[in-house]
Amino acid sequence: xxxxxxxxxxxxxxxxxxxxxxxxxxxxxxxxxxxxxxxxxxxxxxxxxxxxxxxxxxxxxxxxxxxxxxxxxxxxxxxxxxxxxxxxxxxxxxxxxxxxxxxxxxxxxxxxxxxxxxxxxxxxxxxxxxxxxxxxxxxxxxxxxxxxxxxxxxxxxxxxxxxxxxxxxxxxxxxxxxxxxxxxxxxxxxxxxxxxxxxxxxxxxxxxxxxxxxxxxxxxxxxxxxxxxxxxxxxxxxxxxxxxxxxxxxxxxxxxxxxxxxxxxxxxxxxxxxxxxxxxxxxxxxxxxxxxxxxxxxxxxxxxxxxxx
Amino acid sequence: xxxxxxxxxxxxxxxxxxxxxxxxxxxxxxxxxxxxxxxxxxxxxxxxxxxxxxxxxxxxxxxxxxxxxxxxxxxxxxxxxxxxxxxxxxxxxxxxxxxxxxxxxxxxxxxxxxxxxxxxxxxxxxxxxxxxxxxxxxxxxxxxxxxxxxxxxxxxxxxxxxxxxxxxxxxxxxxxxxxxxxxxxxxxxxxxxxxxxxxxxxxxxxxxxxxxxxxxxxxxxxxxxxxxxxxxxxxxxxxxxxxxxxxxxxxxxxxxxxxxxxxxxxxxxx
Numbered sequence: 346x347x348x349x350x351x352x353x354x355x356x357x358x359x360x361x362x363x364x365x366x367x368x369x370x371x372x373x374x375x376x377x378x379x380x381x382x383x384x385x386x387x388x389x390x391x392x393x394x395x396x397x398x399x400x401x402x403x404x405x406x407x408x409x410x411x412x413x414x415x416x417x418x419x420x421x422x423x424x425x426x427x428x429x430x431x432x433x434x435x436x437x438x439x440x441x442x443x444x445x446x447x448x449x450x451x452x453x454x455x456x457x458x459x460x461x462x463x464x465x466x467x468x469x470x471x472x473x474x475x476x477x478x479x480x481x482x483x484x485x486x487x488x489x490x491x492x493x494x495x496x497x498x499x500x501x502x503x504x505x506x507x508x509x510x511x512x513x514x515x516x517x518x519x520x521x522x523x524x525x526x527x528x529x530x531x532x533x534x535x536x537x538x539x540x541x542x543x544x545x546x547x548x549x550x551x552x553x554x555x556x557x558x559x560x561x562x563x564x565x566x567x568x569x570x571x572x573x574x575x576x577x578x579x580x581x582x583x584x585x586x587x588x589x590x591x592x593x594x595x596x597x598x599x600x601x602x603x604x605x606x607x608x609x610x611x612x613x614x615x616x617x618x619x620x621x622x623x624x625x626x627x628x629x630x631x632x633x634x635x636x637x638x639x640x641x642x643x644x645x646x647x648x649x650x651x652x653x654x
Numbered sequence: 655x656x657x658x659x660x661x662x663x664x665x666x667x668x669x670x671x672x673x674x675x676x677x678x679x680x681x682x683x684x685x686x687x688x689x690x691x692x693x694x695x696x697x698x699x700x701x702x703x704x705x706x707x708x709x710x711x712x713x714x715x716x717x718x719x720x721x722x723x724x725x726x727x728x729x730x731x732x733x734x735x736x737x738x739x740x741x742x743x744x745x746x747x748x749x750x751x752x753x754x755x756x757x758x759x760x761x762x763x764x765x766x767x768x769x770x771x772x773x774x775x776x777x778x779x780x781x782x783x784x785x786x787x788x789x790x791x792x793x794x795x796x797x798x799x800x801x802x803x804x805x806x807x808x809x810x811x812x813x814x815x816x817x818x819x820x821x822x823x824x825x826x827x828x829x830x831x832x833x834x835x836x837x838x839x840x841x842x843x844x845x846x847x848x849x850x851x852x853x854x855x856x857x858x859x860x861x862x863x864x865x866x867x868x869x870x871x872x873x874x875x876x877x878x879x880x881x882x883x884x885x886x887x888x889x890x891x892x893x894x895x896x897x898x899x900x901x902x903x904x905x906x907x908x909x910x911x912x913x914x915x916x917x918x919x920x921x922x923x924x
Binding site: 428430454455456457458460461462464466467468469470471472473477481482483484485486489492493534537541547 | 828829831832833834835836837838839841842845846847850851853854
């Protein structure tokens with residue numbers, strides 16, 4: 346099997362399966378604008394570190410993209426550039442037809458309302474209650490005094506209750522966030538992001554602080570909710586088997602450059618070496634059965650899968 | 655280089671030779687300076703005065719005790735004034751320090767030019783003692799409680815402002831990023847992400863400052879800025895030591911009480 350790495354993922358050629366995959370997404374991409382388009386994105390930090398070097402990426406509607414790569418590859422910088430928590434040095438980013446990189450203060454705030462974000466350390470406000478944390482997802486839609494006195498519109502409160510019900514935390518509404526476990530906190534983070542009613546979900550290492558079982562439940566919850574709401578998702582993730590299991594597309598980042606872009610099935614040992622560097626990958630590929638109950642899968646040994654590449 | 659190889663044995667020491675020598679030199683210089691100053695002070699002291707200090711103290715105590723308990727009737731009002739000076743001064747100080755701290759904290763300042771201005775307010779307030787502020791204000795506003803309240807308030811701005819802005823700078827960035835990412839405005843980020851993080855330490859600092867202000871407001875009367883210090887000044891000037899003794903006792907009790915209250919409140923918050 347021949348592997349060539351191209352910048353534009355639709356130009357990648359892997360095998361017949363990959364070819365069909367490309368064709369399909371190409372047709373979709375032709376029909377309408379991608380939800381997220383990134384062009385020649387470059388980020389150089391004031392320290393001189395080049396975190397991103399000319400990244401191009403398109404994410405169509407409803408696609409779950411896992412961004413993998415070694416620490417320091419620029420994954421976090423990339424998704425933080427999308428909602429401009431990190432200011433890009435060069436390049437352009439579009440959310441549908443809105444060029445995010447050209448927006449100023451209030452325009453940027455309005456654009457951020459359309460982009461939900463989930464964080465590694467949950468990033469909840471610990472001393473606020475679960476409900477307050479979830480409702481903070483509506484801050485972009487309410488005025489300062491309204492938010493100060495916690496007078497949210499009833500429709501927001503209804504939506505918050507629905508989401509809390511959906512993530513299984515409806516009994517914790519009045520608990521303070523610091524009284525929750527890691528998995529529960531991440532569920533609050535998910536509810537907060539979705540209460541924004543976003544068009545795009547950015548997820549930064551959602552499972553890095555969680556145990557394996559909770560990690561899988563959280564990943565399942567995120568991808569299920571994204572499907573229910575018809576959202577495209579960009580997930581930064583360290584855990585390659587989890588990425589394989591839950592994402593429809595894998596993007597490999599190394600030193601600020603995209604070095605792999607394709608379906609999870611084509612992610613073989615050679616590709617992992619390209620992304621992460623030399624290592625024995627023979628044991629790294631778990632069975633791809635996302636629908637099997639978590640409890641049973643947990644104690645299974647990792648299934649060895651010899652790379653065919 | 656703390657690691658050395660001699661005869662094939664790797665040895666490790668915390669400091670290398672040069673820094674050990676520097677430390678010795680530092681200690682030597684400190685000792686010489688201390689001894690020199692000691693000698694200067696000793697030369698300038700009238701030792702016969704120091705020698706009879708115990709007698710002086712005994713005499714002073716014998717005059718002050720027993721305190722004149724009946725004088726307490728006249729002390730309730732100045733004591734109440736003292737507590738009010740401390741409380742109102744603390745409120746003024748906190749009211750000014752609160753916005754100043756947000757302007758001074760590196761992570762919340764609206765503009766890098768505003769930050770030094772806010773820091774200047776804090777430094778000016780901190781570098782002048784309450785008693786000096788009171789002295790100035792008595793000259794400006796005339797003697798009385800008002801001068802005392804403002805003096806205590808001015809001194810509190812710096813203390814409270816500095817501790818407030820340090821608390822703001824120590825907040826974690828994650829909730830701030832998360833709230834910003836929802837499209838919240840700057841003020842909403844402050845109220846939702848920063849304020850809940852700093853509120854406990856803000857409350858603790860406020861109560862602590864109130865406790866300090868009780869002590870300071872017992873003194874500022876000495877320069878005419880109201881409170882029990884006025885009575886103390888009058889009693890000492892008139893050599894009425896039994897009254898002064900009564901005042902000392904009442905100050906002692908009120909300071910103990912304020913410390914007890916502030917300790918309880920801080921415990922409840924944290």
